[in-house]
Amino acid sequence: MEITLDQAGTMEPRQTPTNNSTSFNIMRIPTTNAMDTDGDGIDDVYELIQSPLDPLDGNDGSQDFDNDGRSSLEEYQIGTDPSSPNLPPSITFSHPLNNSTFVGPTSIVLNVTASDEDGSLNDVRFYQGTNYIGNDITSPYELTWSNVLPGGYLFTAEATDNFGTTVTSTPVNIAVNIAPPYGHPSAFIHVGLFHQPDRCHPSQRANHDCWWGLKYNSHSRF
Numbered sequence: 001m002e003i004t005l006d007q008a009g010t011m012e013p014r015q016t017p018t019n020n021s022t023s024f025n026i027m028r029i030p031t032t033n034a035m036d037t038d039g040d041g042i043d044d045v046y047e048l049i050q051s052p053l054d055p056l057d058g059n060d061g062s063q064d065f066d067n068d069g070r071s072s073l074e075e076y077q078i079g080t081d082p083s084s085p086n087l088p089p090s091i092t093f094s095h096p097l098n099n100s101t102f103v104g105p106t107s108i109v110l111n112v113t114a115s116d117e118d119g120s121l122n123d124v125r126f127y128q129g130t131n132y133i134g135n136d137i138t139s140p141y142e143l144t145w146s147n148v149l150p151g152g153y154l155f156t157a158e159a160t161d162n163f164g165t166t167v168t169s170t171p172v173n174i175a176v177n178i179a180p181p182y183g184h185p186s187a188f189i190h191v192g193l194f195h196q197p198d199r200c201h202p203s204q205r206a207n208h209d210c211w212w213g214l215k216y217n218s219h220s221r222f
Contacts (some may be wrong), residue, residue, distance in 0.1 A: 043077045050076075051083060070163070078162055080119055089116040090167045091124065091159040104150045104176035111142040112169060114159040125158045150178045 016198050033045045038054075040061030047053035053060050053072060059071040065083050072082040080086065102108060124141040126133050134143045141157075153174050157166040160166045 018131045041073045046076060047157045050081075053082065068163070078119075080163065084118070085116045085163070086165055088116060088162040088167050089121055089159040090159045090163045091157055091167055093155070093157065093169055093172045096155075096172060096174050097173075098172045100172075100174045102148070102174065102176045103179045104148050106148050106176065107144055107146045108148050108174070109142060109144050110155060111140060112118070112157045112159075114139075114141050114157075116159075116161040120161040122162060122164075125160075127156045127158070129154055148176050152176075173211075173212070 035055075036042065037044050038047075038056055038058035038061075040058045042053065042055075042061050044055035047055040047060070052065055061076075062071050064071055066081070067084045068085045070078075070080075070082075070086075075082040091112050093111070094113050095109055095111040096102075110126050112124060114121055121137075123137045125135040126143045126145075128145070133145055136143060141159075153176065155172045155174070155199050157169045158166050159169075
């Protein structure tokens, strides 16, 4: 039985069947130059390696074998596995923690830990309530929100992977309190003069012409 390839080695020579024989095709695929024998837009070598694709099946590029909403051709183009469903990204707030308190006006750094197990992240978007306040496209994913006035705030963040799948973090609530006078959170200091007649000479006490000192009194505001 003789099998002959063409000079380029890229054709599909067919053996002529004889009695008690079977007809079959033989194809040699070069690994240096991309080929797309079945014309589905997917490289032949990729289809040989990646099950269940077939370099001789022109229909498998349009199929969605893992039922994730993307065809095999789309997954080939973005570099994901056409036989495994997409795993969603994960995202968690690192700062601030839930129920944190601040003294304002202030600036607050929003920082999240985000990743995607089977791909990459396109970006992380930050929200205060329903208001979009900014994004970050590189790790560490963070944003500084400036001039935050006293009040209560709720933050969330969204991570979007290279499939376009978006996951929202658990909400984080914070409180920004009003700064008390003198910058002290619970007390203020009163400074005054006090009279110590016992330190005066008897001849000075009548005219109160004697030693004076400073007195510090702490008064609780709350």
